[in-house]
Amino acid sequence: MENFSLEFERPVRELQDKLDKMQIFAREHNVDMTRQLDELEKEIETTARDTFANLTPWQRVQLARHPKRPYSLDYIERIFTDFLELKGDRCFGDDAAIVGGFAKLDGRPVMIIAHQKGRDLKERNRRNFGMAHPEGYRKALRLMQVAEKAGAPIITFIDTPGAYPGIASEERHVGEAIAVNLREMFNFTVPIICTVIGEGGSGGALGIGVGNAVMIMENAYYSVISPEGCAGIIWKDGTKAAKAAEAMKITGPDLLEMKIVDEVIAEPVGGAHRDHDKTAVLLKNALLRQLANLDDLSPEGLVNHRYERFRVIGAYA
Amino acid sequence: MPLFGRPKFASVTYIKKPSNLAGPTDIAAETVSKEKPKDTCKGCNGSTPQHEVTANLGICPKCEYHNPMTAMQRITLLSDANSFRELDSNMKSVNRLGFEGYDRTYLEKVKSTGHNDAIVTGLCKLDGQEYAIGVMDFRFMGASMGSVVGEKLTRLTEAATSRNLPLLIVTASGGARMQEGCLSLMQMAKTSGALARHSLAGLPVFILLTNPTYGGVTASFASLGDIILAEPKALIGFAGARVIQTTIKAELPPDFQTAEFLEKRGLVDRIIHRKGLRRELSLLFSYFKPGIDARS
Ligand SMILES: [Zn+2]
Numbered sequence: 157m158e159n160f161s162l163e164f165e166r167p168v169r170e171l172q173d174k175l176d177k178m179q180i181f182a183r184e185h186n187v188d189m190t191r192q193l194d195e196l197e198k199e200i201e202t203t204a205r206d207t208f209a210n211l212t213p214w215q216r217v218q219l220a221r222h223p224k225r226p227y228s229l230d231y232i233e234r235i236f237t238d239f240l241e242l243k244g245d246r247c248f249g250d251d252a253a254i255v256g257g258f259a260k261l262d263g264r265p266v267m268i269i270a271h272q273k274g275r276d277l278k279e280r281n282r283r284n285f286g287m288a289h290p291e292g293y294r295k296a297l298r299l300m301q302v303a304e305k306a307g308a309p310i311i312t313f314i315d316t317p318g319a320y321p322g323i324a325s326e327e328r329h330v331g332e333a334i335a336v337n338l339r340e341m342f343n344f345t346v347p348i349i350c351t352v353i354g355e356g357g358s359g360g361a362l363g364i365g366v367g368n369a370v371m372i373m374e375n376a377y378y379s380v381i382s383p384e385g386c387a388g389i390i391w392k393d394g395t396k397a398a399k400a401a402e403a404m405k406i407t408g409p410d411l412l413e414m415k416i417v418d419e420v421i422a423e424p425v426g427g428a429h430r431d432h433d434k435t436a437v438l439l440k441n442a443l444l445r446q447l448a449n450l451d452d453l454s455p456e457g458l459v460n461h462r463y464e465r466f467r468v469i470g471a472y473a
Numbered sequence: 474m475p476l477f478g479r480p481k482f483a484s485v486t487y488i489k490k491p492s493n494l495a496g497p498t499d500i501a502a503e504t505v506s507k508e509k510p511k512d513t514c515k516g517c518n519g520s521t522p523q524h525e526v527t528a529n530l531g532i533c534p535k536c537e538y539h540n541p542m543t544a545m546q547r548i549t550l551l552s553d554a555n556s557f558r559e560l561d562s563n564m565k566s567v568n569r570l571g572f573e574g575y576d577r578t579y580l581e582k583v584k585s586t587g588h589n590d591a592i593v594t595g596l597c598k599l600d601g602q603e604y605a606i607g608v609m610d611f612r613f614m615g616a617s618m619g620s621v622v623g624e625k626l627t628r629l630t631e632a633a634t635s636r637n638l639p640l641l642i643v644t645a646s647g648g649a650r651m652q653e654g655c656l657s658l659m660q661m662a663k664t665s666g667a668l669a670r671h672s673l674a675g676l677p678v679f680i681l682l683t684n685p686t687y688g689g690v691t692a693s694f695a696s697l698g699d700i701i702l703a704e705p706k707a708l709i710g711f712a713g714a715r716v717i718q719t720t721i722k723a724e725l726p727p728d729f730q731t732a733e734f735l736e737k738r739g740l741v742d743r744i745i746h747r748k749g750l751r752r753e754l755s756l757l758f759s760y761f762k763p764g765i766d767a768r769s
Contacts, residue, residue: 322720325711335665335694335697336697338661339697358689362662378655379655380651390652404570405570416659466663466666469656470620470663471568471656
């Protein structure tokens with residue numbers, strides 16, 4: 157994974173490798189290559205800027221799934237302090253595909269609820285690739301109820317290919333678990349801010365996605381079905397995923413226009429995975445800005461605001 | 474195509490999807506009516522003249538297989554004569570995404586069904602008891618939920634809330650409508666939000682799950698009934714059976730995702746034979762009447 161790079165990232169990657177080698181050479185042979193190194197760095201910057209200025213929706217999907225992309229816990233440790241994880245749905249178990257707990261945002265108590273993917277093989281399996289079972293959604297609801305009592309704003313990070321499609325999921329009614337979250341999230345009187353940080357995969361994403369403010373990262377997607385799934389169904393050809401990604405309008409600017417998201421958070425040039433720290437700062441700033449806006453609303457105002465926000469979404473005549 | 478050894482009750486076929494697909498919901502387009510000669514029963518393969526089946530509420534007289542009903546047939550079954558007043562019948566879909574082929578498919582369905590989308594909503598009475606009703610019609614693009622279904626259902630729920638009425642939704646759906654992208658996903662939230670307000674007003678929601686109910690519909694209003702009823706042998710789930718099988722690479726239990734499976738596992742209050750539906754629903758309404766009257 158250390159060497160993982162996407163097809164369209166390769167030119168940047170190759171220049172980066174060249175730069176690394178040059179630096180080693182300069183150090184080992186004790187020669188001054190400052191000028192060459194500066195030039196190469198500039199070239200990398202320009203190439204990255206050009207590559208990332210016109211990404212296709214499918215390229216963004218690939219970035220959203222990039223194995224080096226920051227996951228929820230990467231953001232949590234950079235943005236918040238005093239994170240106190242709380243586990244379990246009080247019914248069946250603890251689902252590691254969704255993490256949650258109290259934390260402080262610039263000293264202010266909040267409740268975090270977030271999909272969590274794993275970085276290495278073992279962790280990926282433990283987190284089930286961020287695909288939650290019903291108990292994940294029920295834990296999320298329980299923690300939101302805790303947040304309501306504490307008067308803590310709810311901050312969710314969405315990053316899932318979808319809720320897990322398996323026998324256990326169906327036996328314990330994952331559809332019902334998501335549905336109840338959708339309904340109950342409309343009733344909370346604390347601010348709710350949701351951010352799609354990577355993959356916003358259908359109902360499994362929306363299950364923690366009913367917010368007063370919904371944001372999406374620049375290289376993330378939010379979709380009713382995976383591009384592969386859509387292509388397989390509509391064109392009977394899963395390899396037409398790029399076409400489906402384009403057709404379904406699943407990235408920031410389109411979603412902004414349809415009022416599905418309220419803000420698109422810019423990522424560093426080259427994508428979030430190239431600079432976790434910097435991306436976290438950008439996300440934190442957006443969270444603080446949204447929270448400050450919502451602080452003007454009363455508890456009842458927040459409930460009405462959330463209802464009206466979703467009430468107007470749709471295209472009909 | 475036999476569905477996991479249960480060809481008897483399979484009224485949907487699943488088209489194979491790539492194994493790396495992520496979204497588990499929304500099998501709308503892969504649920505297509507199985508083409509069979511008119512008089513052959515999907516339940517028992519026996520042949521009964523179509524008019525006999527129709528006269529029997531769409532139930533096979535031999536094996537009790539419940540064939541799909543159209544929205545208007547269902548409303549006729551569940552309302553007093555001439556009591557139904559339809560709402561928003563003219564509301565039409567807009568191809569907001571400019572999705573290839575959507576306009577054509579949509580217009581074809583308008584033509585073949587006589588409806589402008591996959592749900593009929595309105596107010597009616599059953600044994601004199603007024604209530605709000607929404608019925609999905611599977612013939613219309615697999616009753617997939619797009620903006621029109623979401624908006625009509627939301628308006629119906631809001632009307633029920635303001636008029637202090639119980640609400641019945643008869644579901645059948647392949648899930649969210651892909652051709653409307655994320656707009657259709659958001660209808661799950663919108664309809665659930667309207668149901669939250671209806672519920673806060675102390676009013677009851679009744680859901681009747683019919684064959685098949687899947688995806689984003691299952692993961693929103695279809696699971697939000699105070700009382701959840703289902704028709705016998707109806708297939709109900711979040712992810713399509715084929716998607717699950719592809720994911721877990723194992724056999725599924727023989728009764729997987731049937732109404733009976735879900736009743737056993739606690740999702741469904743009652744499985745109701747279509748012939749008893751009208752009476753039971755009327756009885757259920759009557760049980761809620763004191764509570765509703767006390768609030769008005
Ligand atoms: Zn039969």
